[in-house]
Amino acid sequence: MYDPVQIELKWQAYWEENGTNQPDLESAERPFFNLMMYPYPSAEGLHVGNLYAFTGADIYGRYRRLRGDDVFEPIGYDAFGIHSENHALRVNIHPTELIPANIANFERMLRRAGLMYDWSHTVDTTDPGYYRWTQWIFLQLFKAGLAVKKEAPVNWCPKDQTVLANEQVISGRCERCDTPVEQRLLSQWFFRITEYAERLLDNLEWIDWSETTRTAQRNWIGRSDGAQLWFPVPDTEEQIEVFTTRPDTIFGATFMVLAPEHPLVARVTTDDRRAEVEAYVRTTAATDLVERRKVEEKQKTGVFTGGFATNPATQEPVPIWVADYVLMEYGTGAIMAVPAHDQRDFEFARQFELSIRPVVSPASTLSPDADPAAVELDLDEAFLEHTEDEILINSDRFSGMEADAGGHAIVEWLAERELAELHVNYRLHDWCISRQRYWGPPIPVINCDECGVQPVPEEDLPVLLPFVEDFRPDASGVSPLARAEEFYRTTCPGCGGEARRETDVSDTFLDSGWYFLRYPSTDFDDRPFDDERTRKWLPVDMYIGGEEHAVLHLLYSRFLTMVLHDLGYLEFEEPYHRFQKHGLLITEGAKISKSRGNVILPDEYMSRYGADAFRTYLMFLGPFQVGGDFRDIALAGPERFLNKVWDSVTSAVSEGRAGFDDEAVERSLHGTIKKVTEDLESLDYNTAIAALMDYLNQVRAEGRVPSVDEVRPLVILLAPIAPHIAEELWERLGGSPSVFDHVSWPEYDDSKLIVDELEIAVQVNGKLRAMVRVARGATQEAVQEAALREDNVLRQLDGGEIRKVIHVPDRLINLVVR
């Protein structure tokens, strides 16, 4: 009988010895780079969710290989970062010890899962030979003016006295001690990704990605078209700049609101209001961002500054308020408030009894003889929706105009006085890459009192992460590296004087932003990526990964690729030809997580059923791109299926019959090849497996022993999904190993799919009443004649007159009597 574990060990050893999975990176003729998102090597080991994703990607790679491509399928480890560091803190083992052990464990598990990895080209982001080039990329951005240092708020836990990453703040509280988190201003490094916002958005039009992923990126970049407007502050030189998507509503701007951090707050505040305003600003600063943005508590807060600005359209003075519902990091940090047409402004106006002036209304709701420049309206809530016939009202000479056109006219009119211009605003922020942590690549700059910020010379890279026994973040709010004197004390590359190294490390997303560029070039240690290798293998042909990275990782890696392209290092500006997301694996209807205690260990299942059956099951339980429900009882199906495949092929071999003696089986074979080919191409693995099961059921019908020719194609079609058993059976069929080296994908013949006679559905008034056998391509007359010979059809017709006949050739006929 079939012993999966033995066979799997045999073939894994064969692949390893013969370099089966290592394409010749120099001379491959049809290079195909099949990439999957590399994992973070957790202490728990390989998660079934990881394996689900890798298996799905691997099947596609193996399929391409059988189609004749030279497939390069590498794997690596995203081993730096907060995840790894936090885990090290929790178990109190130094990451330099913990991470290599985790990686070794991962590699062991990955090797037994039958993945087509080229183990001679792996990447580990914590290897100095890798992060040297991560630092190099930082330097290229620095030199191009795309890496800048500026002040930004960070999350600060006053009890633990440490900086927290956003991921560590759970509903405004520290994940460790539950203390409400505060904001602190720190000087940090940013990559100016906003410079690339438009290009990142434009290219989404043509890259071959899942639609949902492109939509997610579009939303994240968040382009808004509108106008920049300036509200002068009387008796000063100041103007308050605002961004709005509704310049058409400017006549309804009855007050202004500044974010508490806005630089003009102090300037516009009058002396009698100053104490109150400052108190408000201080309170806001002490509240964390997450808490501050909770929208559920509808109560708006804010204070009047005592100051006024001039509405450039009405020339009326409008009061200036400060409120935390205006965010400094979006737009200009100041708004013109139009309570009649913005729900937030409306609520604020109601609460503080500010005036509300409607300026847009559907024409149909106004009385025909009313003057649109003087309409009285009482609103219960802001009027937001757009109607076909909306016109401007109470807007001086623009009243009566269609709203959109009116908005344009208003901007043009104000532009003459340099008080307005059209403007595009993005939700996307610059990418903060500084981390006040230990476990990451040190940011390669040196601060000199004389020369200022100096980049580390490229020949001095890598800046090694020193071993620091106590890697805990501390009260200072700076990286633990700031306590390592032998690390930060250095000399200035400019003047040679005493200087201090940057002690922050960079974000993990910088490590993962370029790892795919490294894979083909891991054998070069004097360059991040070799030009020739890169030209041959990149951009990535197929990238499969989780939707959770739809924005951050996929956006950052697109950005870095564009920058490296602009700097002349890469010929392409988009890193991935095709990206497909995979679905989420759940179990018994619930999300898989450690806290639920329903984590599934692939190791156990692979020992019990073999990697092939486990792979087959994972791909069979639902559509790969949607996900599915893991129930271990259902593993029995794929296990039986592979057993039957084994049984059929081995008995076919011992009987040794060739050819096709059953026309129906041959036809079914061609149908199966067609179906499986199409399904693998579109990643519909569940239905591909169903088609293989179906075919097997047919060749085995009534205890039949199939011929060798009937099962040989089956073995090849199965190879991407269950590679070990396919190798073994291929060898037993007399093929020379590896099946992936010596075989081409079966072709189907359309002419073999044609049947002479088929069953046609007969409907009466749209309801199925009978099936009739007719010749293929039978005419409507012939089909109708056959249908009218059926008792049941005649009974349903009940002698009535046939008023209409719908005939779908080779499929259905519908007789309408009514």
Added chain:
RNA sequence: GCCGGGGUGGCGGAACCGGUAGACGCAUCGGACUUAAAAUCCGUGGGGACAUAGUCCCGUGUGGGUUCGAAUCCCACCCCCGGCACCA
């Protein structure tokens, strides 16, 4: 609130462009083999009515609509999952 995905037997899920709903598999039940069990094989398999083969009615979240014909298209609504969220 906004964006995206989804709701089909006891369960996981099929169904191209509107054309035989429930492929394939799991579980169940019945049978064969066996001293017995496991494994294996054969059969059953949405609900209901009349009914021995059969025939009819109902049935793809809910209510309407378009059509000869709707799981599929349109309108309104309910629920679930994921992401974003005071974005001006």
